[in-house]
Amino acid sequence: MPEMTIYGIIPGSPSDSGKGYPTPDDAARAALSEIDTRSVEDKSEYAGNVYQKSDGSYTFSPPARGTDRTSRAEDSQVPKGVKVVATYHSHGGEFAVSDELFSPTDKIKATFGHNDGYLITPRGDMYKYLPVDHVPPAAQNEFAGGLVVRLN
Ligand SMILES: [Zn+2]
DSSP, X not given: OOOOOOOEEOTTOOXXXXXXXXXXXXXXXXXXXXXXXXXXXXXXXXXXXXXXXXXXXXXXXXOEEOOSSOOOGGGSOOOTTOEEEEEEEEOOSOOOGGGGSOOHHHXXXXXXXXXXXXXXXXXXXXXXXXXXXXXXXXXXXXXXXXXXXXXX
């Protein structure tokens, strides 16, 4: 059978997407754990959104596959009317030094989207990026370029 490369949502792949978690960080950790192995094996980025459900809990939209260099959370749809609070994505697996960090583009997207960004690197490290307007006001001068927090 010929091999196919599918971008976007992988049909039939099991996911905890939709399951409720108490905080956005918990939902993001679940999403990032889910795409960790897949990203490295496929050498592809995966991305999606973290959103609040109507019951107040948080969850994530199904991971959408990107390319080896890019991914788009917009390719992973959320239910109508929910509030997206963050995006998540993986860095796919060249194991380059730059794969272990948020890229400048990642930070720009989060800043203009006014959403936190979550990242899992090829080594399995999880990070959260807070754009400057999500940094506590007293620390905004010090972290004018935003703030990166290690999650695991
Ligand atoms: Zn990135």
